[in-house]
Amino acid sequence: MALVPSSVRHLHPEEVVWEAMMTGWAAQMRSRALSVSTVEPRLSGVRRFMTFSGEYPWRWSPDDVDAWSAELLGRRVARSTLRGYQAGLRLFCDYLVDARYGWGERCLELFGTHPVQVCHEWNTMRHVVDVEARPAVRPLTREEVQRLFDHADDQVEAVRRLGRKGWQAAWRDAALFKVIYGFGLRRREAVMLDTVDFHRNAVAPEFGAFAICQVRYGKAMRGSPPRRRSVLGAWPWTTTVLAEYVEQIRPLYATARGPALWPTERGGRVSVDYVTRRFAEYRDAAxxxxxxxxxxxxxxxxxxxxxxxxxxxxxxxxxxxIWGSTTALYSGVSGDFKNQTLRATLDRLTGGGS
Structure with missing residues (x-):
């Protein structure tokens, strides 16, 4: 057990072993190339459980998990969040009870007991539905999308009319939201776009230089590098939005010498958090x-x-x-669309449309 040398006598061995366990688990996760955004929440979740239980891992029991889960549910923590906490705790315990890491033997030697797996099928949540998002979260209707974009465009004119700085940022943000919608992008995919990520498409010349969007920072899976994909332009209006922004607005930024499609005044690129805050501002105003x-x-x-x-x-x-079922979950087609599809199918089957 290199993390806790047996030749050294520690004044507070419990705390030393606890921190060594956390250090070792973090190293194990990093060796799997898991991202910081995965590793850090898991570590903090286990630390919170340790604080709640008031015991070190070699004294944890399933009862602690029961009480902890009930307390979190009482605070109305989202089910997906609770399941994530439980999954992190389960993985930590799997690491501790794995004989290859020797924590059981070391704890027996020092404390007369050893860690056990405290998460089991009867005290942890199962993933029994395909999507656990709040039912109120849904696609925007076409009218809502138009209201959002109209408000974003109005902000450009409002700032310019008042003679204030920032109208370029308002124009940039309006174009950003239109590109997110126009190419179906995630927030990080959008903010990481560079000007060189758009190309022509010989079969769709009407889109000009913005016919293909190369997404280089797609969602990673289980420690893999970001996945790449090409998104073909589907709506011709996206060409107008991008061309106008890239040719007229982006050059006004003194920092636009870099590759970022959405630069900031300080030379960086807009952040995912900025997109979230700005969207909320526009959403509420609209x-x-x-x-x-x-x-x-x-x-x-x-x-x-x-x-x-x-x-x-x-x-x-x-x-x-990867799976068509995931795409189906994203779709919230309207009642009108379903009724039209139903009517068209019935007419075709019965000859009612002839």
Missing amino acids: GLPAELHPHCLRHSYVTHLIEDGWDPTFVQHQVGH
């Missing part, structure tokens, strides 16, 4: 429901393509889903 967030624009993209008759497999590849 009178849209408070539960909507930027990812809803991606859901709207899927829904509206399906409603327009695009092939579901094409839509699946556009948004980078």
